[in-house]
Amino acid sequence: MTKILALTGGVGGAKLALGLAQILSPEQLLFAVNTGDDFEHLGLHISPDIDSLTYALAQQNNTETGWGRAGETWNFIETLGSLGGEDWFRLGDKDLALHTVRSQMLGSGMSLTEATAHIAQHMGIQHTIAPMSDDPVRTIVHCDQGDLAFQHYFVRERCEPKVSGFSFSGIHQARLNPLLKSWLNDCDGVIICPSNPFVSVDPLLQLDGFGEALKNLPVVAVSPIVGGIAIKGPAAKMLQEMNMPATAVAVANHYQGLIDGFVVDAEDKKLIEQINVPTISTPSVMVTLQHRIDLAKACVDFLMTLSAP
Amino acid sequence: MTKILALTGGVGGAKLALGLAQILSPEQLLFAVNTGDDFEHLGLHISPDIDSLTYALAQQNNTETGWGRAGETWNFIETLGSLGGEDWFRLGDKDLALHTVRSQMLGSGMSLTEATAHIAQHMGIQHTIAPMSDDPVRTIVHCDQGDLAFQHYFVRERCEPKVSGFSFSGIHQARLNPLLKSWLNDCDGVIICPSNPFVSVDPLLQLDGFGEALKNLPVVAVSPIVGGIAIKGPAAKMLQEMNMPATAVAVANHYQGLIDGFVVDAEDKKLIEQINVPTISTPSVMVTLQHRIDLAKACVDFLMTLSAP
Numbered sequence: 299m300t301k302i303l304a305l306t307g308g309v310g311g312a313k314l315a316l317g318l319a320q321i322l323s324p325e326q327l328l329f330a331v332n333t334g335d336d337f338e339h340l341g342l343h344i345s346p347d348i349d350s351l352t353y354a355l356a357q358q359n360n361t362e363t364g365w366g367r368a369g370e371t372w373n374f375i376e377t378l379g380s381l382g383g384e385d386w387f388r389l390g391d392k393d394l395a396l397h398t399v400r401s402q403m404l405g406s407g408m409s410l411t412e413a414t415a416h417i418a419q420h421m422g423i424q425h426t427i428a429p430m431s432d433d434p435v436r437t438i439v440h441c442d443q444g445d446l447a448f449q450h451y452f453v454r455e456r457c458e459p460k461v462s463g464f465s466f467s468g469i470h471q472a473r474l475n476p477l478l479k480s481w482l483n484d485c486d487g488v489i490i491c492p493s494n495p496f497v498s499v500d501p502l503l504q505l506d507g508f509g510e511a512l513k514n515l516p517v518v519a520v521s522p523i524v525g526g527i528a529i530k531g532p533a534a535k536m537l538q539e540m541n542m543p544a545t546a547v548a549v550a551n552h553y554q555g556l557i558d559g560f561v562v563d564a565e566d567k568k569l570i571e572q573i574n575v576p577t578i579s580t581p582s583v584m585v586t587l588q589h590r591i592d593l594a595k596a597c598v599d600f601l602m603t604l605s606a607p
Numbered sequence: 608m609t610k611i612l613a614l615t616g617g618v619g620g621a622k623l624a625l626g627l628a629q630i631l632s633p634e635q636l637l638f639a640v641n642t643g644d645d646f647e648h649l650g651l652h653i654s655p656d657i658d659s660l661t662y663a664l665a666q667q668n669n670t671e672t673g674w675g676r677a678g679e680t681w682n683f684i685e686t687l688g689s690l691g692g693e694d695w696f697r698l699g700d701k702d703l704a705l706h707t708v709r710s711q712m713l714g715s716g717m718s719l720t721e722a723t724a725h726i727a728q729h730m731g732i733q734h735t736i737a738p739m740s741d742d743p744v745r746t747i748v749h750c751d752q753g754d755l756a757f758q759h760y761f762v763r764e765r766c767e768p769k770v771s772g773f774s775f776s777g778i779h780q781a782r783l784n785p786l787l788k789s790w791l792n793d794c795d796g797v798i799i800c801p802s803n804p805f806v807s808v809d810p811l812l813q814l815d816g817f818g819e820a821l822k823n824l825p826v827v828a829v830s831p832i833v834g835g836i837a838i839k840g841p842a843a844k845m846l847q848e849m850n851m852p853a854t855a856v857a858v859a860n861h862y863q864g865l866i867d868g869f870v871v872d873a874e875d876k877k878l879i880e881q882i883n884v885p886t887i888s889t890p891s892v893m894v895t896l897q898h899r900i901d902l903a904k905a906c907v908d909f910l911m912t913l914s915a916p
Contacts, residue, residue, distance in 0.1 A: 340707055341650050341714065371682045377704035381729045383711065391700040395686035398649050402692065405650065420690045 300326050302598065303481055303515075304489045307332040307347045307498020309365055310522050310530040311491030312354035314597070317590030318489065319355055321598065324425045328481045330508075332493070333410065333429045334437035334466055334501035337449045339387055340378075342397040343404050346449070347498065348414055348429055349396060356421040360390075364530065367392045386454045411475055426477065430502050433472035437497055438465045448497065457532040461539045466501045474506040482511050487601040490519035492582065494533045495552045509556065516605040517557045518597055521546035524563040524583060547572045558604045561597060576604065609635050611907065612790055612824075613798045616641045616656045616807020618674055619831050619839040620800030621663035623906070626899030627798065628664055630907065633734045637790045639817075641802070642719065642738045643746035643775055643810035646758045648696055649687075651706040652713050655758070656807065657723055657738055658705060665730040669699075673839065676701045695763045720784055735786065739811050742781035746806050747774045757806065766841040770848045775810045783815040791820050796910040799828035801891065803842045804861045818865065825914040826866045827906055829891060830855035833872040838892060856881045867913045870906060885913065 302322060306315045306329055318327055332347045353359040353367050360366045370390035379385035389397070396417060403413035409432040418427055437448035441459035451459060493499055499519075503509035523546050528534040534544035542548040546562040550573045553560075560577040562569055567579040580596045581589065611631060615624045615638055627636055641656045662668040662676050669675045679699035688694035698706070705726060712722035718741040727736050746757040750768035760768060802808055808828075812818035832855050837843040843853035851857040855871040859882045862869075869886040871878055876888040889905045890898065 341710060371680055371700065373680050373700035374683060374704050374707075377701040378707060381704060381708045381726055383704065383708040391680065391682035392686040394703070395683050395690060395692065398683075398687060399690045399692040401650060417690055 300487075300598070300602070301481070301485045302327050302487055302489060302601070303330055303478070303485050304328070304491055305330050305332075305493070305499055305502050306351055306491040307493030308335070308531060309350045309354075309359070310528075311347075311493035311498060312350045312359070313584040313590050314489075314491040314520060314593055315351055316354045316357070316587070317584070317592070317594030318598070319425050320587070320591050321594050327425055328477065329425060329427050330475075330478050330502055331427055331429055332498045332501050333431060334435050334497065335448050335452070336434070336436070337447060339449070340384065340389075342394075342401045343410075344387075344397050344449075345400065345410070345414075345429070348410075348427060349393070351427055352396075352414070352418055352421060352423065355418070355423045355425060355427070358421065366390050367396075387449060388453075411477065428475045428477040428481075430478070430505055430508070431472040431475055434468045435472045435501055435505065436467040437501060438467055439497075440464065452497075452532070457535060461532075461536050463540070464496050464500065466504060469501065469504050472505060474508050478508065482515070485515055487516040487518070487605050488512055489597050489601060490517065490553070490557070492520040492522035492529065494522060494528075494531055494536070495549055496533070496536055503556065513556060516559070516601055517553075518559040518561060518601045518604065519549070519553050519557045520561040520582060520593070520597060521549045521563065521566070523549055525565045529583060545569060550575065550577070559600055561593075561600065609796075609907070609911070610790070610794045611636050611796055611798060611910070612639055612787070612794050613637070613800055614639050614641075614802070614808055614811050615660055615800040616802030617644070617840060618659050618663075618668070619837075620802035620807060621659045621668070622893040622899050623798075623800040623829060623902055624660055625663045625666070625896070626893070626901070626903030627907070628734050629896070629900050630903050636734055637786065638734060638736050639784070639787050639811060640736055640738055641807045641810050642740060643744050643806065644757050644761070645743070645745070646756060648758070649693065649698075651703075651710045652719075653696075653706050653758075654709065654719070654723075654738070657719075657736060658702070660736055661705075661723070661727055661730060661732065664727070664732045664734060664736070667730065675699050676705075696758060697762075720786065737784045737786040737790075739787070739814055739817070740781040740784055743777045744781045744810055744814065745776040746810060747776055748806075749773065761806075761841070766844060770841075770845050772849070773805050773809065775813060778810065778813050781814055783817050787817065791824070794824055796825040796827070796914045797821055798906050798910060799826065799862070799866070801829040801831035801838065803831060803837075803840055803845070804858055805842070805845055812865065822865060825868070825910055826862075827868040827870060827910045827913065828858070828862050828866045829870040829902070829906060830858045830872065830875070832858055833892060834874045854878060859884065859886070868909055870902075870909065 439451040440463040537544040563582040748760040749772040846853040872891040
């Protein structure tokens with residue numbers, strides 16, 4: 299039996315994650331999810347990347363906004379604003395319920411892993427979502443406005459500040475989720491979903507020996523950059539601001555020493571010769587469920603060729 | 608200039624409160640509000656009686672449900688239930704925003720009085736809403752299921768347990784709101800709105816010398832019981848369970864020694880002879896805004912006759 303670990307961050311990664319979940323059973327597939335984007339807001343513990351994956355796997359993601367939960371309403375946040383409350387983080391009425399349930403559970407002493415499992419179960423999700431750690435890690439964005447907490451950079455400032463680097467507060471104290479540790483013991487390979495390499499994947503790679511452990515396994519990464527733009531989010535902008543070309547090649551270089559294979563979009567086929575690990579090109583812009591499944595199959599097949607003896 | 612203090616609890620009292628606010632300026636009228644119903648729930652500080660008054664004065668009360676905020680939606684609480692959260696207290700999406708703003712303010716060190724003023728101001732309310740105390744007082748219902756926190760009795764158990772009495776946890780430590788202390792110095796009279804005498808008004812009367820102070824002023828109370836039934840809430844049921852007749856007479860007797868005048872509904876005119884303080888009868892079932900204003904005028908006029916030298 300194939301056992302795969304998929305690393306994922308936000309909405310882009312969650313699309314491929316759903317494709318993988320359609321072709322691999324819960325015994326064959328575990329998700330390791332970034333928690334560096336987590337933050338405390340309005341008394342709630344918010345885990346944006348866990349939630350993006352949860353909503354995607356439950357097929358309850360909001361296709362109108364591109365983030366958040368399907369069929370969402372906004373009466374809470376609009377009323378909050380009218381009462382002088384902090385309304386820059388657009389919490390939907392339904393989304394808010396999820397944060398409340400999680401916050402109540404954490405407050406009662408449960409771990410983030412347990413709260414995540416409870417929520418996933420209530421949303422009909424079969425696969426296990428493993429937060430990278432139950433300990434707090436918080437992404438700090440170093441930028442021309444100084445140091446910003448990730449959500450302040452990402453949502454409040456709409457990714458406008460010019461980025462010079464990142465750090466992950468708590469990363470040296472945080473322990474890897476035991477579910478991940480145990481999965482690595484007999485894992486056949488790793489897929490890095492098309493998530494932001496700097497803010498979605500790097501926190502995972504820097505955590506408690508996790509990046510080192512992955513080096514002993516076949517690892518395939520999927521480029522979140524297609525034709526010079528990020529399908530979703532600020533990855534391309536970040537690359538440019540840190541003086542790297544906004545291309546799939548730069549992403550492959552970023553993962554150098556870790557990955558054994560790379561996946562670029564069909565549109566970027568011409569870049570393959572610039573990438574110094576085995577690379578395939580395949581359609582990677584996932585609009586429909588079938589696109590997600592097709593890319594997932596291509597990634598798994600590719601990973602299997604790399605892990606063959 | 609007439610200066611009046613109005614004591615009020617839940618939705619019934621808030622109806623008369625709106626009438627009073629229509630005929631008396633913010634310099635002439637202050638509201639003293641029960642906080643014994645307050646509770647902590649889902650990490651929020653909820654003040655049902657303050658909110659009933661706030662929504663009523665802003666004319667944002669929900670006339671469909673009879674409680675809560677107008678134009679409410681229920682996506683939060685329905686989603687919370689679907690995720691296994693505690694959904695017996697029906698928090699509307701808009702209402703939730705108010706609780707969140709208050710909880711954030713209290714968490715930042717502001718008093719309940721300050722948070723209440725902030726919210727009232729943002730809802731366009733001119734009059735001052737004075738929580739009876741900034742210190743916690745919590746109503747406990749003694750009943751055939753043992754001791755229940757008020758909201759557990761009132762909402763979760765839908766007032767079904769048979770009541771034997773009440774106590775107010777924290778009542779001996781709580782300090783009267785300084786706004787009320789100061790208003791009493793040159794107040795001309797007091798109106799007790801048609802609120803539940805046991806759980807809405809008694810906490811006020813038992814607080815930090817407040818009831819004693821009122822004895823030096825002309826006080827008029829309006830019966831919340833009309834024709835043997837409570838217009839709203841469990842007052843009639845409570846009277847019966849504590850072996851009192853569910854009539855306006857029992858309410859007047861409850862306030863004996865405190866009130867100088869009593870107001871019963873026109874329907875209960877025949878009861879006047881059983882009440883041993885000056886009593887008037889007037890329509891007191893407030894459906895329209897005009898009903899509220901008419902009853903307010905009748906109460907103020909009556910109070911003025913009692914306070915005349």
